[in-house]
Amino acid sequence: MGWNSWDSYGTTVTQDEVLANARVLAERLLPHGWDTVVVDIDWYDPAARAHGYNDGSSLTLDAFGRQLPAENRFPSAVAGQGFRPLADEVHALGLRFGVHMMRGIPRIAVEQDLPVDGTSWTARDAADTTSVCPWNDDNFGLDHDHPAAQAYLDGLVAQLAGWGVDFLKVDDMLAPYHPDAVEAWARAIERSGRDIVLSLSPGTHLSTAQVDHLREHAQMWRISDDLWDRWEDVHAQFARLARWAPFQQPGGWADADMLPLGRIGLRAERGDDRQSRLTPDEQRTILTLWVMARSPLMVGGDLPTSDPATLDLLANPAVGHVLRAATGGREIVREPLDDGELIVWTATEGATTYVAAFWTGPEPRTVSLPLSSLVGHAAARDTRTTRDLWDPGTTPDLHPTTWEPEGALVLDVPSHGVRWTALDIRPNQETS
Structure with a gap:
């Protein structure tokens, strides 16, 4: 650096x-x-x-x-x-x-x-x-x-x-x-x-x-x-x-x-x-x-x-x-959507998964990322908190809050922009 x-x-x-x-x-x-x-x-x-x-x-x-x-x-x-x-x-x-x-x-x-x-x-x-x-x-x-x-x-x-x-x-x-x-x-x-x-x-x-x-x-x-x-x-x-x-x-x-x-x-x-x-x-x-x-x-x-x-x-x-x-940084999604691409990268640090959702299109777009694709099915059941790494005061919408495998992280991504989020895992007592 x-x-x-x-x-x-x-x-x-x-x-x-x-x-x-x-x-x-x-x-x-x-x-x-x-x-x-x-x-x-x-x-x-x-x-x-x-x-x-x-x-x-x-x-x-x-x-x-x-x-x-x-x-x-x-x-x-x-x-x-x-x-x-x-x-x-x-x-x-x-x-x-x-x-x-x-x-x-x-x-x-x-x-x-x-x-x-x-x-x-x-x-x-x-x-x-x-x-x-x-x-x-x-x-x-x-x-x-x-x-x-x-x-x-x-x-x-x-x-x-x-x-x-x-x-x-x-x-x-x-x-x-x-x-x-x-x-x-x-x-x-x-x-x-x-x-x-x-x-x-x-x-x-x-x-x-x-x-x-x-x-x-x-x-x-x-x-x-x-x-x-x-x-x-x-x-x-x-x-x-x-x-x-x-x-x-x-x-x-x-x-x-x-x-x-x-x-x-x-x-x-x-x-x-x-x-x-x-x-x-x-x-x-x-x-x-x-x-x-x-x-x-x-x-x-x-x-x-x-x-x-x-x-x-x-x-x-x-x-x-x-x-x-962080380690293991990699692209996990590259999906053409209309006039742009949704590109998602993840990396990990201990119990934290860093998620970067990029949108290459000319207009903003709301994207939904299944939690299981980001952290795996087992971890998706655990309790999680999120931190926006560019705008720390902003919390992404999480659906559903129970973190079931079918849940998703919903993000509004600007044109040519990124939403950069840290997902922190706290295992549920009943599953830990």
Whole structure:
């Protein structure tokens, strides 16, 4: 759970903006589990711009071809200090610090044939010049059949670890799938001696057939391309998350991408400066679905300038609690009804069953969910209480109150919205 600069600032975020978001995260959201700050792509490009990447930009590198923060954007990096001063400030707030990296080695390092630290090899020995990311040409791939490639990565990750990096989002790893690169990054992290989370992107067309390899080497992996503040982007994640939910387990998490909530697009890749175009009901839907499916949560809005309602949404205690405590999240109903779908997810925590009823149609709809389908026939006979997790003062209608197997939970669900309910079991004495 944390904040990532991409949705707001694209390639252009600055030190002051990172710290401003970190302070709001620590003050407002850390008590609810939001604890990580991530600087996304191109922090080493002094000429970074909104709405895209620079072709052939003069990136900031050290003598061994490793990226350094651009000092015009991150002034504390002066004199080769890298991200150490910024990471120290983030850590002092009680937060973890992360950065984005691209697969491979900077092409500038290859063109200049810079040495690989601690070896007799050079960047040309390490590079695979036939392997280039299709949407960002800063790097060549690495030739993992040559030991120079691992040596370069080992030195790069050791430098990041020395700066105090806790989280690495490594891009251009999964589309297509690069198993040799995945293994090499995991090996470099292990050799660094620092506990660093490895997050892999993007997940366009990623198959569950890769899950064992992913679990062995990474802690997070994206399951889609970039997601933005469009209902069609959110709707597409229902099927993906339903497919990946059975594979979620501690230490390895399918990631449905960042949450485009709050003020985004200040200097982003897509769109202009705006508050998220998702409606309030769609915002509840995206958060609830991500939580029930146990996806990592990275919010993309600029926290100091986001509307208060967004911060209230993220600070809902149920968000962090259910994400951490519930297990067995799964889709149990997907039913076309007229001009939309009723989609129901459940998860459990002890004697509590969490129920999320989503409605994808353009108008509100009242839905009736048989209790036996939510909790089983035996438990449906027990006494139950309900809690609405988005509107704690609201109690859903329960019919009948005796909790017979033929009973139902009746919910009014808004368009593109969700009703998120906790059903708490208290066994009847005569049946306990």
